[in-house]
Amino acid sequence: MKKTIAVVLGTRPEAIKLAPVARRLQSSESLQPYVICTSQHGEMAASTLRRFDLQPDLDLQVMQPRQSLHGLTAVLASRLGEALQEREIDAVLVQGDTTTAMVGGLCAFYHRIPVGHVEAGLRSHDRYSPFPEEMNRSLLGRMATWHFAPTDFSATQLLRENIDRESIHVAGNTVVDALEWMIQRSSSRPLPAGVEDGRSRMILVTCHRRENHGQPLRSVALAVRHLADGHSDLRIVLPLHPNPAVREAVLPVLEGSPRITVCEPLDHEDFLALLQRAYFVLSDSGGVQEEATALGKPVLVLREETERPEGVEAGTLRLVGTDTPRILREAEILLNDADAYRAMSRGSGVFGDGHAADRIAGVLERHLGGGAGDPVLSKGWL
Numbered sequence: 001m002k003k004t005i006a007v008v009l010g011t012r013p014e015a016i017k018l019a020p021v022a023r024r025l026q027s028s029e030s031l032q033p034y035v036i037c038t039s040q041h042g043e044m045a046a047s048t049l050r051r052f053d054l055q056p057d058l059d060l061q062v063m064q065p066r067q068s069l070h071g072l073t074a075v076l077a078s079r080l081g082e083a084l085q086e087r088e089i090d091a092v093l094v095q096g097d098t099t100t101a102m103v104g105g106l107c108a109f110y111h112r113i114p115v116g117h118v119e120a121g122l123r124s125h126d127r128y129s130p131f132p133e134e135m136n137r138s139l140l141g142r143m144a145t146w147h148f149a150p151t152d153f154s155a156t157q158l159l160r161e162n163i164d165r166e167s168i169h170v171a172g173n174t175v176v177d178a179l180e181w182m183i184q185r186s187s188s189r190p191l192p193a194g195v196e197d198g199r200s201r202m203i204l205v206t207c208h209r210r211e212n213h214g215q216p217l218r219s220v221a222l223a224v225r226h227l228a229d230g231h232s233d234l235r236i237v238l239p240l241h242p243n244p245a246v247r248e249a250v251l252p253v254l255e256g257s258p259r260i261t262v263c264e265p266l267d268h269e270d271f272l273a274l275l276q277r278a279y280f281v282l283s284d285s286g287g288v289q290e291e292a293t294a295l296g297k298p299v300l301v302l303r304e305e306t307e308r309p310e311g312v313e314a315g316t317l318r319l320v321g322t323d324t325p326r327i328l329r330e331a332e333i334l335l336n337d338a339d340a341y342r343a344m345s346r347g348s349g350v351f352g353d354g355h356a357a358d359r360i361a362g363v364l365e366r367h368l369g370g371g372a373g374d375p376v377l378s379k380g381w382l
Helices: 012-026 043-051 069-086 099-110 133-143 152-160 174-186 215-230 244-254 268-277 286-295 309-314 324-336 338-343 356-369
Strands: 003-009 031-037 091-095 115-118 146-149 168-170 201-206 234-239 260-263 280-283 299-301 317-319
Touching: 003 012, 003 069, 003 099, 003 356, 012 031, 012 043, 012 091, 012 115, 012 174, 012 286, 012 356, 031 043, 031 356, 043 268, 069 099, 091 099, 091 356, 099 115, 099 133, 115 133, 115 356, 146 152, 146 356, 152 168, 168 356, 174 268, 174 286, 174 356, 201 215, 201 268, 215 234, 215 244, 215 260, 215 280, 215 324, 234 268, 244 260, 268 286, 280 286, 280 324, 286 299, 286 309, 286 317, 299 324, 309 317, 324 338
Parallel strands: 003 031, 003 091, 091 115, 115 146, 146 168, 201 234, 201 280, 234 260, 280 299, 299 317
Antiparallel strands: none
């Protein structure tokens, strides 16, 4: 009888990064996935799963308008705890650093169920940035049975925290697996309605992290408005996060500009269609940093630090924070200096080779299924 792996997710990035693992588990001879969606990002997570031909086995629908972190944590603990108690679960998989991931790991720990942490070992070493993600992933580092690190660097971070080396598995980042799956379906996809596909250079903007709420977001919006007003050849596209705090900070600054398209959140295929056509990107998103690095799209990272220094070293990412003059200065370099632009436009495989899901499933098969697991090995592990 196959062992059941609860794949717990709630946000769109989690759905993107766990979908390749769930699909791989579907083909396992010894394991089967049981996908639990908390809907922390509402319908966006479930719709993303559908793009990968997946459906949640259980959807908890936990989100409420303007829900607080402590309120979200409380309802997640109750609902996920019940879900893990209602059927026999042999292991729980969580991804990254969301509240869903942290509470999923905690509930599994309460039930003495082993936890696999996908994308383990990312650290900024500032507990309040990104907030609450840095604390979430640090806590998961103490609860996880298997740490699936995306890179050698992230594995080293875990070793520095005295995590047992035998529990650390460098798998690569599943975002590359997902990117390879989706890119075949989005490469010729038309741009979303309302976005011109002409000769204008396009800048793609995403910004939503909690530590940027308020004045930092307004500063980013002001930089975007200055760029649009100062360059007649630009088209700026901003898929707007549904959080009211994001919209209240951004919309008043950007309204009325003919060169700025503000749209609702896009599905993953539409977003990748934009990313592939973008001249460069302004973003505080971790997943966008990874996808853009794989595609060779320059990213001005709207943060003062990143847990993905591999992308900075590869040359695709540059930290610019949220200060308006600094964003404008770095953006003008990319717009006006062809050599500087080329230097940031080289694609890199530092985040993975498209076989991360195979490695993760292989580890679980060896430990739970009694099989040899997948022979695909990571390169360069310590």
